[in-house]
Amino acid sequence: xxxxxxxxxxxxxxxxxxxxxxxxxxxxxxxxxxxxxxxxxxxxxxxxxxxxxxxxxxxxxxxxxxxxxxxxxxxxxxxxxxxxxxxxxxxxxxxxxxxxxxxxxxxxxxxxxxxxxxxxxxxxxxxxxxxxxxxxxxxxxxxxxxxxxxxxxxxxxxxxxxxxxxxxxxxxxxxxxxxxxxxxxxxxxxxxxxxxxxxxxxxxxxxxxxxxxxxxxxxxxxxxxxxxxxxxxxxxxxxxxxxxxxxxxxxxxxxxxxxxxxxxxxxxxxxxxxxxxxxxxxxxxxxxxxxxxxxxxxxxxxxxxxxxxxxxxxx
Amino acid sequence: xxxxxxxxxxxxxxxxxxxxxxxxxxxxxxxxxxxxxxxxxxxxxxxxxxxxxxxxxxxxxxxxxxxxxxxxxxxxxxxxxxxxxxxxxxxxxxxxxxxxxxxxxxxxxxxxxxxxxxxxxxxxxxxxxxxxxxxxxxxxxxxxxxxxxxxxxxxxxxxxxxxxxxxxxxxxxxxxxxxxxxxxxxxxxxxxxxxxxxxxxxxxxxxxxxxxxxxxxxxxxxxxxxxxxxxxxxxxxxxxxxxxxxxxxxxxxxxxxxxxxxxxxxxxxxxxxxxxxxxxxxxxxxxxxxxxxxxxxxxxxxxxxxxxxxxxxxx
Numbered sequence: 001x002x003x004x005x006x007x008x009x010x011x012x013x014x015x016x017x018x019x020x021x022x023x024x025x026x027x028x029x030x031x032x033x034x035x036x037x038x039x040x041x042x043x044x045x046x047x048x049x050x051x052x053x054x055x056x057x058x059x060x061x062x063x064x065x066x067x068x069x070x071x072x073x074x075x076x077x078x079x080x081x082x083x084x085x086x087x088x089x090x091x092x093x094x095x096x097x098x099x100x101x102x103x104x105x106x107x108x109x110x111x112x113x114x115x116x117x118x119x120x121x122x123x124x125x126x127x128x129x130x131x132x133x134x135x136x137x138x139x140x141x142x143x144x145x146x147x148x149x150x151x152x153x154x155x156x157x158x159x160x161x162x163x164x165x166x167x168x169x170x171x172x173x174x175x176x177x178x179x180x181x182x183x184x185x186x187x188x189x190x191x192x193x194x195x196x197x198x199x200x201x202x203x204x205x206x207x208x209x210x211x212x213x214x215x216x217x218x219x220x221x222x223x224x225x226x227x228x229x230x231x232x233x234x235x236x237x238x239x240x241x242x243x244x245x246x247x248x249x250x251x252x253x254x255x256x257x258x259x260x261x262x263x264x265x266x267x268x269x270x271x272x273x274x275x276x277x278x279x280x281x282x283x284x285x286x287x288x289x290x291x292x293x294x295x296x297x298x299x300x301x302x303x304x305x306x307x308x309x310x311x312x313x314x315x
Numbered sequence: 316x317x318x319x320x321x322x323x324x325x326x327x328x329x330x331x332x333x334x335x336x337x338x339x340x341x342x343x344x345x346x347x348x349x350x351x352x353x354x355x356x357x358x359x360x361x362x363x364x365x366x367x368x369x370x371x372x373x374x375x376x377x378x379x380x381x382x383x384x385x386x387x388x389x390x391x392x393x394x395x396x397x398x399x400x401x402x403x404x405x406x407x408x409x410x411x412x413x414x415x416x417x418x419x420x421x422x423x424x425x426x427x428x429x430x431x432x433x434x435x436x437x438x439x440x441x442x443x444x445x446x447x448x449x450x451x452x453x454x455x456x457x458x459x460x461x462x463x464x465x466x467x468x469x470x471x472x473x474x475x476x477x478x479x480x481x482x483x484x485x486x487x488x489x490x491x492x493x494x495x496x497x498x499x500x501x502x503x504x505x506x507x508x509x510x511x512x513x514x515x516x517x518x519x520x521x522x523x524x525x526x527x528x529x530x531x532x533x534x535x536x537x538x539x540x541x542x543x544x545x546x547x548x549x550x551x552x553x554x555x556x557x558x559x560x561x562x563x564x565x566x567x568x569x570x571x572x573x574x575x576x577x578x579x580x581x582x583x584x585x586x587x588x589x590x591x592x593x594x595x596x597x598x599x600x601x602x603x604x605x606x607x608x609x610x611x612x613x614x615x616x617x618x619x620x621x622x623x624x625x626x627x628x629x630x
Contacts, residue, residue: 082603130469144569146466146473153461153571154445155607163601164565167483177601250479254459254569256468286478286492288397292470 003057005050005104006311007068008114008303009033011085011138014042015303016050018057019311023122025304027053039088043101050102066098066106067313069114069306075313076156078108084176085138107313111135111306113150113159115263115298116143118309123261124299130257133298134161134248136266139176140184140191146255161251162188166243187244189265192219196236207232223269237272244273245280252285252293259294263305267297318372320365320419321626322383323429323618324348326400326453330618331361333368333378334626338437340619342368354403358416365417381413381421382628384429384621390628391471393423399491400453422628426450426621428465428474430578430613431458433624438576439614445572448613449476449563451581454491455499455506461570476566477503481558502559504580507534511551522547538584552587559588560595567600567608574609578620582612 006025008015010033017028029049036042054060072083078095080086098106109117116133119125125133129148135141140162144151151158162184163177172181173194185191196217200209208225209217209232225233248260260281266273274295282290298305321340323330325348332343344364351357369375387398393410395401413421424432431448434440440448444463450456455477459466466473477499478492487496488509500506511532515524523540524532524547540548563575575596581588593610600608613620 146461146468147464149462151461151570154573155571155604157603158569158571160568160571160601164568165561165599168481168561169484179599179601246480246483250565251569253475253479254473254566255466256470256473256475258469284480284494286475286494288472289470 001062001064003063004311004314005063005066005102006307006309007046007066007070008111008306008310009068009070009073009086010111011071014046015307016046016053017304017307017311018053018063019308023308025307027056028307029053034087037087039092039094039097042088043097047101060103063104065104065314066102067114067310068094068098068106068108069111069310070094070108071111073108073110074156075107075109075113075150075152078106080108105314109150109152109310109313110141110143110159112141113143113152114306114309114313115141115300116145116150116261116309117312118300118305118307119261119263119298120145120148121312122300122308123305124296125259125261128258130255131259131261132161132251132255132257133261133263134244135264136187136189136262137264138189140182140188144255145257161247164247164250166247183244183247187240187247187266189219192222192236192240192266193217195239196222199232199236199239203232203235205232209233219266219269223272226269226272234272237269238276240266241273241276242280245277245282246284248277248281248295249284252281252289256289257293259296261296261298263298263300264302316377316379318378319626319629320378320381320417321622321624322361322381322385323426323621323625324383324385324401325426326386329357329361330622331365331368332619332622332626333372334623338623340622342371343622344368349402352402354407354409354412357403358412362416375418378419380419380629381417382429382625383409383413383421383423384426384625385409385423386426388423388425389471390422390424390428390465390467393421395423420629424465424625424628425456425458425474427456428458429621429624429628430456430615431460431576431624432465432627433615433620433622434576434578434613435460435463436627437615437623438620439611440574440576443573445570446574446576447476447566447570447572448576448578449559450579451502451504451577452579453504455503459570460572476562479562479565481562498559498562502555502562502581504534507537507551507555507581508532510554511537514547514551514554518547518550520547524548534581534584538587541584541587549587552584553591555581556588556591557595560592560597561599563592563596563610564599567596567604571604572608574611576611576613578613579617
């Protein structure tokens with residue numbers, strides 16, 4: 001009973017890892033999430049893929065349970081509810097179905113919460129009781145830890161900080177959720193791409209980014225340009241970081257965390273994104289917190305963080 | 316040991332009550348906070364005022380401890396730190412000084428947290444584990460309860476929701492804290508007075524409010540006018556409620572509370588303020604919470620809530 005299965009379900013890939021008592025991913029496998037239009041066939045495929053790695057650790061009798069980080073996964077109900085990026089719509093009783101198929105107890109939470117959990121167990125938040133994890137990927141997610149515990153809220157859906165408002169004006173960007181001005185519309189990979197498009201097309205300045213097809217500029221492209229001293233690229237990070245930092249100031253006013261931990265693709269931009277974030281946070285936070293809240297990049301590699309965090313759901 | 320002393324310290328009055336095991340304020344006294352330029356003479360005056368009511372319940376041997384709700388009171392350190400509206404500046408070791416003078420253990424928290432605590436023990440939040448209390452007075456304060464516990468954060472200062480940003484534009488109102496656009500600058504009594512001044516002076520519409528000196532219109536005046544069908548008064552509440560409601564939508568995204576509880580002077584405006592708040596909350600919240608988060612007025616009378624809540628700090 002020394003191992004736990006940790007599942008990191010993304011809109012594209014689902015990674016299943018076996019985690020040992022020391023928090024190491026000792027074996028892993030993956031399937032394509034989008035290949036299965038039925039949840040039952042998805043779980044069958046996962047089971048098939050898992051069999052060889054389970055044999056590697058001596059069979060299912062050595063596994064205590066399954067923890068899964070899934071988009072819109074609800075810790076309380078064990079269901080996936082209204083996930084926009086998954087093939088299965090409505091309410092899917094995922095924990096129950098997994099538990100039946102594998103013959104193991106299964107707990108789920110959303111992907112950002114799983115990452116926060118991983119960070120708390122194995123990453124830079126190991127000594128922390130109060131921190132906020134912000135995931136900067138295709139969307140913007142969050143996992144909030146207060147007094148050493150993940151915040152689930154009344155219904156299990158707490159921590160949707162990507163959908164707090166970063167712009168209350170009529171000019172605010174529309175968000176995928178149907179609202180306007182959400183932080184996600186600015187600080188996600190998609191948001192950065194949109195900012196790049198707006199700034200490049202409205203600016204007369206010379207920029208390396210103009211050599212790229214304007215609809216396909218990525219945050220990686222912007223990073224590469226900034227590294228070469230491109231002023232427009234720096235302006236894109238300044239814009240993004242300023243919006244993110246002032247939102248973080250509001251999050252600090254809520255739970256007074258010791259640190260805010262940034263996670264996901266945009267972190268690869270390093271100081272180009274971190275510097276404006278820290279500046280805007282300190283410009284916008286109440287004086288009592290000025291200069292006192294750490295902003296850190298995650299200490300875990302992206303592939304393992306969610307698997308480890310999900311595995312940590314199993315007692 | 317059946318009684319507890321509960322202190323509600325305000326910028327103007329300090330109310331000290333004796334609370335029995337059933338949560339009733341069985342005796343109370345008060346002193347003027349501003350009459351004492353030294354914290355020691357303030358505490359001496361409090362002790363003198365307390366003596367007769369302590370005798371009423373059989374003497375100090377029947378009292379277990381003191382709980383105090385004080386502006387900028389820190390639960391962890393027992394200190395009042397940088398309170399703008401009190402005569403004593405800097406860091407005041409209030410719990411320690413009280414404890415020495417009364418010979419009783421003393422715990423403190425800030426006034427909004429004390430109100431939230433009172434609401435949880437004796438008010439409309441009795442059955443709730445996740446709610447947010449918003450105090451709408453001279454300023455805007457908040458007490459956040461998650462999983463049945465008050466959120467203090469890393470440093471004890473969590474829950475400053477009055478200083479989250481409600482307007483990120485350059486036209487945002489300055490706030491007393493030195494920042495711009497804080498919710499407090501719009502949804503406090505002072506904020507409503509300022510909105511009244513702005514709307515009355517910029518509108519050509521006939522309004523009862525024009526009969527009052529423009530610098531002294533209060534939320535009570537606006538309420539009285541709205542009750543008489545005054546359209547400008549209704550517009551003032553709409554403006555205030557819309558800003559408050561959309562901020563509440565962001566707070567919901569943080570902790571997914573069962574309810575938001577409004578407390579303090581502005582609540583006397585009843586449906587005039589509640590209706591636009593509820594509308595703006597539901598217009599701006601993620602679809603999954605639409606129509607699901609209760610917005611309630613506090614069930615406690617203002618004078619008792621903080622005394623009871625403070626008393627609840629004593630185990």
